[in-house]
Amino acid sequence: MAATLLQAHDVSDLCIGKPALRWLPPSSTVADAAAELEGAEAIAVWDGEEGSDVAGRVCMADVLLFLCAGANLASPAAALQATLSDLLAAAAPPPVRRIEPDASVLEAVDSLLGGAHSLVVPIRERWRRAGRAELCWLTLEDVVRFFLSSIGLFSPTASRSVSDLGVVRPAANLAVAAGDSALSALPLLSRQPTSPSALCSSDEDNDGKRCVASPCARRGKRGPFSSRAMGWRPAAEAIVCRRGSSLVAVMVQAMAHRATHVWVVDEEGEERELVLVGVVGLLDVLRVLRHHLHQPPPI
Template identity: 65%
Template sequence: MAVRLLQTHDVSDLCIGKPALRWLPPSSTVADAVADLEGAAAAAIAVWDGEEGSDVVGRVCMADVLLFLCAGANLASPAAALQATLSDLLVAGAPPPVRRIEPDASVLEAVDSLLGGAHSLVVPIRERWRRASRGELCWLTVEDVARFFLSSIGLFSPTASRSVSDLGVVRPATLAVASGDTALSALPLLRAAMASHASVAVVPGGMFPRRLAGEISPSALCSCDVSVAAAIAAFSAGDLLGYIDWGGAPTEARLHAVRSRLRRRNLIGMLHLLYGVDPSYSCSSSSSSSSSSSDDDDGDGKSCVASPCARRGKRGLFSARAMGRRPAAEAIVCHRGSSLVAVMVQAMAHRATHVWVVEEEEEEERELVGVVCLLDVLRVLRHHPHQLTPI
């Protein structure tokens, strides 16, 4: 019955009500993508030439942009990096592939594409009463497919009621960074997390190396604006958690902390980015004036606000709670004995693609055991007929 469900339902059933994806051609700049991602609060931009039948060459979200701005030489010259093309960004990040799938393909084919390495799928939007596509595409993600499975979870019994440990879907939590380490040191881990629909755990280190303090997730970064690249360059992983979650207009105390660290590291370009860089403005031309005032470390921020890189209109940071997103310090957790269906419900309720597995201890002392990713859940349910051995 379970396999028949996946074979008889078309991918178009999962795309009902989905909006057309937003796209930009590969020759567009990173600044163009930022304007789309911030202005329309789009989750991701497709890199595509817009021609019907042509391939979507990549998918860019705000997390991709932030990692690109903080990588290598871009760290010193973020304004120049904003003028790079989306093709440059994709090459630098080596993102996982986007795969096209037809709306009349089976859900089983979509699942196999995701399990085969596709990070996300693009599906032509097709009117039910027409055979022809309107030339528009929509995204189909791991979360969309998992939601479909969850809506028919009774067909996957007794597998769904078994524990995640018993089913072997608990991965080692290898993507972890100590809270005292620099946030920049977490960039390679974040790239790996994005490819595997996971997140980077933040642990205290020291005497308690495996206590879960929070997470830096790609979805949290996607809810930020481009100025958070300056915080990534300045802060430790632990401090970044609070900066991402902190709501309202930035206080001078917080801006002063970022400003001071960026000046000590001579990252003047990132300093301009913090206050809103006009991407067409070359920060190198004003670095001398900013440097001359960098000794004014009293936290009033006047030197930066008065610089040619003046504050521009942008959405700024919003608190996690105000946006309906859980704070980074409140990672979603389960236990080894949690059932597969319970973990799926947790992930769907919090719009997450993973759930951390911890020992059953007090919340402030929870020991990190591993992580359950939705992709591994789909793998188990895809092979449901082979998982019917009694517990």
């Protein structure tokens, strides 16, 4: 039944109501991108021509990482005048892939699992000036949200725990010590393909595992782990689950808080302190749902 869902829906069904993406040509400066990103989650590096490829997707985190990298940190004014081509060359980001509106949802899923950072879809029905193409973003979050709306078709996979499904990944490459310098986090942030803000700050006790909060987190009345948002929202607390949390519960958490990663914690010791044991990313979730399509239906 889940496979039938994917065959019955085109990519255009996931793009209903989406605005045209903002874009700048590759020759624009990093300063131009910073200004254009005011009020926008991301911009496309594109020449605006019908049928031409989008060179990349740039968000404010990419701009900040570029400004803090190497010699750019010593001369931020000069770095702001670098071109977006220079920024993309330095970052080596995962590719942005174009996909047609009449393509199947399964094709979009396989493109994301194949390494695409995000997808661009032509908007054909929208009024536009002659010769001027318009595209919209289709992201990993959009696809996972689409699956969540029909999650019953993925039973019993969706009700199994994230630990049982094997989607809890080690978080060593996503964690920094609370006392480390901010610059020490840059190499980790630059290696995250789906969200450059997905890091966890941790207090290093005897075994170095006790987790405190996400990079933007603050301690609130409910403690360092609560159900409040994380990621690009400022002063937010980490989104966490347990090893026994179901896949659908993790999906709901991620979608409700616009998070690309959900931290997995557990209690240890006599004081039952929460420790970071891993992380579940939306790409892991999508891979499990894609694998579900190959399984025989339950009897």
